[in-house]
Amino acid sequence: MPLAEHNPTRGLAALLFIVSALLPVPQSLEASQAPQAAPDGMTLYEAGCASCHGSDGRGAPADRIAFEDPLPDLTDCSFASREPDADWIIVSKAGGPIRGFSDVMPAFEEAFDDDQLQAVMDHIRTFCTDRAWPRGELNLPRPLFTEKAYPEDEWVWTTGVNAEGAGAVINELLYEKRFGSRNQIEVALPFGFAESPAAPVGRDAGPASDWGVGLGDIEVGYKRALVHNLATIFSFGTELKLPTGDEERGIGEGEFRLEPFLALGQILPGDGFFHLQAGAEFLGETTEGFWRAVLGRTFTSGEFGRSWSPMIEVLGSADVGEGSRSQWDLVPQMQVTLNTRQHVMLNVGVRFPLTDSDARSTQFLVYLLWDWFDGGLFDGW
Numbered sequence: 435m436p437l438a439e440h441n442p443t444r445g446l447a448a449l450l451f452i453v454s455a456l457l458p459v460p461q462s463l464e465a466s467q468a469p470q471a472a473p474d475g476m477t478l479y480e481a482g483c484a485s486c487h488g489s490d491g492r493g494a495p496a497d498r499i500a501f502e503d504p505l506p507d508l509t510d511c512s513f514a515s516r517e518p519d520a521d522w523i524i525v526s527k528a529g530g531p532i533r534g535f536s537d538v539m540p541a542f543e544e545a546f547d548d549d550q551l552q553a554v555m556d557h558i559r560t561f562c563t564d565r566a567w568p569r570g571e572l573n574l575p576r577p578l579f580t581e582k583a584y585p586e587d588e589w590v591w592t593t594g595v596n597a598e599g600a601g602a603v604i605n606e607l608l609y610e611k612r613f614g615s616r617n618q619i620e621v622a623l624p625f626g627f628a629e630s631p632a633a634p635v636g637r638d639a640g641p642a643s644d645w646g647v648g649l650g651d652i653e654v655g656y657k658r659a660l661v662h663n664l665a666t667i668f669s670f671g672t673e674l675k676l677p678t679g680d681e682e683r684g685i686g687e688g689e690f691r692l693e694p695f696l697a698l699g700q701i702l703p704g705d706g707f708f709h710l711q712a713g714a715e716f717l718g719e720t721t722e723g724f725w726r727a728v729l730g731r732t733f734t735s736g737e738f739g740r741s742w743s744p745m746i747e748v749l750g751s752a753d754v755g756e757g758s759r760s761q762w763d764l765v766p767q768m769q770v771t772l773n774t775r776q777h778v779m780l781n782v783g784v785r786f787p788l789t790d791s792d793a794r795s796t797q798f799l800v801y802l803l804w805d806w807f808d809g810g811l812f813d814g815w
């Protein structure tokens with residue numbers, strides 16, 4: 435029915451409608467015309483989540499729910515702050531089992547779209563009100579050598595094997611524990627086998643000629659996140675190395691060493707990231723400056739699958755004083771998450787000496803990392 439002939443107002447409206455449909459619509463206008471207003475996270479949370487997680491996020495009382503599985507306390511900053519939105523969205527979309535959690539946690543894929551789930555996350559983020567806690571997004575993949583700025587709860591076992599020349603197998607068992615919102619303490623226990631007195635055991639194993647087996651220099655450390663926002667974290671830390679190693683055997687330096695440093699973690703666009711660490715090592719009369727930089731990017735295989743993080747790490751150091759040359763190494767590596775919960779990871783890399791390569795061996799390195807706060811070593815596979 436030709437509307438215009440009967441009702442000029444409706445005719446005009448129809449004409450305007452057709453014209454507006456043909457005109458290119460500015461992006462922002464188009465967005466604002468899309469399904470009403472931005473989703474209201476609180477309303478969606480109340481409708482979909484509060485029956486189990488409680489309106490306040492602490493979990494509904496046991497007599498109001500029909501399952502036994504413990505509910506997380508979403509108001510607990512120590513727990514909530516370290517979980518990145520992306521991980522929680524995956525669990526909310528696909529249900530608990532996608533990350534090795536209980537199947538009582540339902541999948542909301544059909545009920546909520548991505549924008550709505552993000553709005554729910556934004557609402558959940560209001561439960562922890564203490565901004566001192568750095569967000570889990572800043573917990574970037576861990577390089578082989580560079581200390582991260584993010585405070586962590588983890589066990590890391592690193593093994594390095596010299597590829598050529600004198601043999602040396604180094605191991606380091608590292609334990610890190612967070613306390614408070616920004617602090618972390620760590621203890622590292624190096625041990626290994628080296629072929630000569632010249633081969634220190636630890637992260638800096640070098641060349642070596644007569645096999646030595648034993649404990650290296652135990653290291654204790656403290657780290658504190660000084661400032662952070664959603665993209666950057668900057669920390670200060672210091673490590674003390676104790677002369678527990680067998681110096682004769684080339685495992686340890688036989689002296690106390692103090693190693694203060696600054697560390698930066700930066701999120702880059704497109705799942706990229708960047709780490710920087712710079713510091714000094716005070717060993718008796720000598721002082722060595724060191725700097726480490728890492729560029730990497732995380733890829734996920736499959737929508738909810740594992741994370742692959744190729745990284746390129748550059749290590750530099752130089753004795754402070756006249757006539758000393760700087761030493762450089764390049765360490766390409768790949769970190770991969772091993773289990774469904776993604777809290778057990780492997781990193782494999784090769785350390786190529788760029789300077790003094792006659793005296794220093796190429797080294798193969800691997801670590802196994804267990805983020806113990808997220809569950810037992812054998813949970814979530």
Ligand code: HEC
Nearest residue numbers: 482483486503505506522525526535536538539540542554
């Ligand atoms: C039927 C009850 C129920 C409902 C409804 C529910 N959850 Fe859960 N949720 C659980 C349980 C139980 C767990 C704990 C699973 C575990 O630890 O094994 C859980 C865990 C979670 C976790 C994982 C936390 C972690 O440990 O990392 C997130 C995130 C979450 N729920 C978000 C939501 C959101 C968002 C909604 C609403 C859109 C929702 N849940 C609705 C029961 C529920």
